[in-house]
Amino acid sequence: MSETLLQTDGLTKTFGALTANDDITLSVDRGEIRGIIGPNGSGKTTFFNSLTGFYTPDGGTITFEGTDITGWEPHKIARQGVGRTFQIAAPFENMTVRQNMLAVQTPKDVDEHERAQEILEFLEIDHIADDDASGMSGGQKKLLGLGRVLMLDPACILLDEPTAGVNPALADRILDHLRELNDQGTTFMIIEHDMDVLKQIVDTVSVLDQGKHIVQGTFDEVSTDDRVREAYLGSADDEEVPI
Amino acid sequence: MSGQQQTRSDPPVLRAEGIVTGYGDHEVIHDVTIQSHEGITCLFGPNGSGKSTLLKTLNGIVPIWDGTITYGDVDLSNAKPDEIVKEGIATVPQGGGVFGTLTVEENLRVGGFTVSDQDAYARRREEVLDAFPALEDKLGDRADSLSGGQQMMVSLGRAMMTGADTFLLDEPSAGLSPALVEDAFELVERLVDRGARVILIEQNVKAALRLADHVNILVAGELAFDGSPDELSDESELMEVYLGL
């Protein structure tokens, strides 16, 4: 029996008249890779923002490792063990790549410099460690985002479209890294539009539509679900899943 | 005036020859030659290889250090973006780049900025709404309230308003859900059906390859491949290393 790591119960977030997250109940097990999909504007990023404390939910609770973290400030949630990346890469532009890593509030007992070096090597961006972060290409910025969150050493990492705009060859490498980390015990939630990518990596997929959590299941279950095909994949009449 | 309502006839060739450029002292593009072929010319390459930069030399945002850019027999080397638009070359920037605080109607109006003839303007607006009927209801809405796919329609429609016959598209499908990715590519095809030429940057290589009439691969600021999709399929190493295929 696997252990529940992160759980939301009736999570709701509204912006004026718009309900961006509507009563979302969902749980993720330790060691799982969970895909989150849904049409543009269905509330995926909002969901992540609520989970990580950037939005205060209008209703519902968030539980992480048995602790109720609803309404906590972002840095506390991060220190508790929920890390994330951003849909739009957010490097600290006026610092070097290494300084980006060192800025992270790491757990007390680790040697930050050593750890930063290890991670940069792991992600194969150690050769630009002392260059300015602003000069990196789009894909490298995504890798740096991942590297920074690894410095935190969180139990659970939320990734918002880690491969969007990334060259397929590089995307493959990112996926390899994720799998490796997952083998070492890290739990992931991944927002991703690329079905190819999802198929390769996720254990289960949750689907949001208009703020609601409509379906959950394995990739195959979800990709053949009629509601998903209609709301998301867009070609319910096609035989093939479009890629 | 060129570029005015003569889309049906084959548009002139946009050709960049021996382009060298970069930012500050940092050279990004090293002597690259590409041109707009009939239909869709795809531009692939790793992140940071200079695709967007090359495109921006074509639309005048990034000045070139060396080389020439011609459109038919018009020399456009280091011409200003507004002059280039008037020649009939329109851009859909990376991420769509709609003016979020403007309404859809106003986005179209800015697109038709260079069109002084009221009739031509009205006609073109009709064409855009024909192509994207979904926009009709949204004309008065702020563009940033639209979904990603709708925003892409606005961006394409806005580019069409300029009356261009050559389109430069920078990753129009990025960040879109699979249904919208399809829509986006359909829209691109529709442009071509209208007789336009398109230069298309894409990371969604598989889908883009299905449409491509010609392929360029840019690696580290140099052209690694220039040929038809069929020729590309012979280059398995290129395909694997740079396109992940």
Added chain:
Amino acid sequence: MVSTDLLAQSIVNGLLLGGIYVTVGVGFALVFGVLEIIDFAVGEYVMLGAFMGAIVAPMVGGEGLLVVPLAFIAFFLVGMVIQPFLHHVTTGDRPMPLLMGLVFTFGLAIFMRGSVLTIFGPNTRAVPTKTLEGGIDVTGIGTFPEVRVVTAVVGVLALVGFMYYLYRTTGGTAIRAIAEDRDIARLMGVNINRYQSIAYGVYAGLTATGGVFIGLIYSAGPGMGLQYTAFAFFMIVLAGLGYLPGIIVSGLVLGLAQSLTAIYIGGDLVFFVLFGMIYLLLLVRPEGLLGKGEVA
């Protein structure tokens, strides 16, 4: 005992004072919100306008009002010429381009103020008018100073005109598009140099025009600009950044607060109360009085 006459009069005073602030705030809101220029020289355009009034009015028969159109045209042209410099320092590969604009206009302000002081000396000068003298007594309400009434009307008209231009014309739409993304606006064929220059020229012209009126109301002196610079900044945040119509509200609120404080709380407390109020309002309503500003 509060006299109702005095209360009515102080409300009139406050509203008309607000009208003065509106004339200064309108153009500034445009350059800040739309061109994203933090212009420290705003008060100096007021000063230059007032000075132009003082110097030119005697040449046109001692009528300051005749200087108004001249000041607009003259400073429209000045603004057109200054804008390319500002554009240059706020773009390109500079670190913190926006702040470089701030320093540049700070230098510009010192230059303008210092030049006027050096050329014309420190004296205060009147901007004469024969048309707008004294006030109109309205029984039961109070006295309406003619020149202040005209000023307030001009301020509000300018705002309406601006709004019309920005939201109803293609040129105005282009300016708003530039505000969002200069490069993409260029890709739509907009000559951004031209439209930014127009916007800045209109701002400079309008602010200097406001200066002529302020000269008519008070007088012209080389150091008068500073306080208007401060007020222009305060007004646009109270209005809500990027929300033009808010300028009327913030102007009137500031004017009324100033007038009522002076009469009912104490003249020496005016600015303490005013600035304290601005500070607290920002803490409570960071998106401006009407809550319609962009949160930066």
Added chain:
Amino acid sequence: MGAENDLTVRDRLQGLLDRDDSHLWLFGIGTVVLALLPLALNTFWTRIALGVLLWVGLAQSWNMIGGYAGYLDFGHGAYFGVGAFVTGIAMAELELPFIAGLVIAGAFCAVLAYAVGVPTLRLSGAYFAIATWAFAEAMKELALIVEITGGTYGMTIPTGADSSGIPFVGWPDEMFFYYLMMALTLGTIVLAYWLFEHSEFGFRVKAIRDHEDAAQSLGINATKIKRRVYVLSCVIAALFGGANAYYITFIHPNDVLAPIITDQMIIMALLGGLGTIGGPIIGGVLIFLLNRMSSLFLGSTTLYLPLIGLLIMVIVLFAPSGVVGILRGEVGREDVKRNLRELGEKFNIL
């Protein structure tokens, strides 16, 4: 003087600058030079050097919150002024020695800055800038109407052998203040270097500046860190305010709480180079000297004012990365040409 000779000197200097420990060298040499300087200067030049130190320190203190943390504090001068008045009140009303007054001023401003920082740092961008500006103006007005500051008559600070609180130093004169200012300024620079350039704390501060959300998602407590930087930078300004008050002996709200105090700090930091240690130093030296020298030596004309204005504009136009850029030699003939060409293009307005 041969050009070749020049070159080698410059090369050697460049070599020194390029070394990893160059800042240590520079700092060491600088400290020694500064310490010996008053021995070579007359009273007036000592005062000028003292003024330079004061303003370098103030610009550096602004740079902490404005440059490193990215919060444009338009009201920083308030702490300079409040520090001056608290020191003055402690000395004049409570008859405490200067050192005690200075400590009280620091403590008072720490509390004030904390109380102000908590609500104000929730604002950002222009809202923060203008809220702090309004706050500073309110403080000035307050000082003008309450009695304890002397109101609009200002306050004269007691001087005399026993007022400093430091044994062995008699009548406080320029030397005393010079070394006091030197200690404060070097202390500020060392602190700024150590905190912002040499520790994780500094990376976190910059991380918040560059992308506050991302920083928080990485476990950085942005609220706390911003507050610390704000309080620290304000306390430093207050200490300079207190020291300057005792030095100048007469303080008035219109002078020590004037908005121009803040403006100068900002311009110095910006022109020198924001968010660097060297920027405020260079900006402070340059702007202070320019300002003070021109008003003292250009006699009975105010022509220097427009010239200073012009000079600031020209620097911004041609030295994109501030005066630091000029010193680094980024403003060669080619750069100026390119700059002019690009500027020319922006005149294409028809």
Added chain:
Amino acid sequence: MGGGSDRGGDKFKFGVVTSLSGDLRFGGEVTRRGYDLWKKTVNENGGIEIDGSKYEVELSYADAKSDPSTGADAASNMISNESVDAVLGPYSSNVTLAVSPIMEKNQTPHITGSAESPRIWEEQYKHTFGTVPTVTLIARQAAEEILSLDPAAESVYVSGVNGPFSKATASAMRNAAQNKDVEVLAYDLNPSDTDWTSVVSSAKDADPDLHFHGGHIGSHVSLLKAADQLNYDPNGFFCHYGVNTSSFKDGLGANAAGTFGATVWLPGVERTGGKLFGSAADYAEASQAEFGEAPDYTQAGSSAAGIVYQQALEELGAAPPLSDSQKSKLVSIIEDIEVKTFYGDVSFDKEGDFYHNNTSTSPLPIQLQDENEAVVVGSSASASEADYPVGK
């Protein structure tokens, strides 16, 4: 330190620290004219006579920018680098209060021809002197005379700027009214750049016979304009300082006429006269010739400060440059000096609240009349008839 003689020794060198820019630039400009005119006239006469030889006068200027720190540095520069023999003082009391301690430290004499705030004299600086009587005296005495005009005022509204000089002025005006048993309807202080319609509205509501206002010229202009705009029309306005300056007249235009002011000197007054310029009228003529502008009392007081130095140096009898001990001696001489000038008899108090202030020149109430010419009104022998109630 200080007073070194590394400069040419054939001239007396004076440092002038005054505010040519900043808030108090009007007054600074006026003092500059006063000092310049004195220098020019002395030098035209060949200079200051010491033991039969004449030494010309040289002025070295610095702009204090109305800023005490700058003023203090300027003073220090005068002593350390310029090696001046003496200093002519700043305009503005704040700068004076920062400069005076420097003069004490360096034991260099310092006369200000303009600062009027009583604060300066309270500090009892040994080396600082002032030729213009403190405003406490000027404003009070002038106010009392204006209150005596017929028909005698029964009520007065006192307003003023909340600044060191202005507040002292307004408070002196209030004291005058209280002394004369006239009802003070309000004592209304405001920031200098406030909008004066509030004050005018309150005053109009209170309906006083007279309106007194203490401030600098800019605030007078704004106040009187607001009064005009709001149809506020008491029997008269009394504004101090500066109703007979060009800045006031230019600022108000036609509305300037009728305003009362105070002065200690006018071109038309009869003074004992004497040294350098002869009569007040001669001085005015010289000023007109030099600057095309009639002098006011600040300018006259500044020129008089020069004359005091001239007299004191002659008494000292030492050729330039002065040594430290000669400077100290010069201070003692100035302390005891009595000199008759076009400006009036100048001597300095030796004790009390007005220590080192020249309180012997008596104040005069004035009114701007036809063609904006200021005339003395009130009870003095040379007084003209006041236009009172004004415009009625």
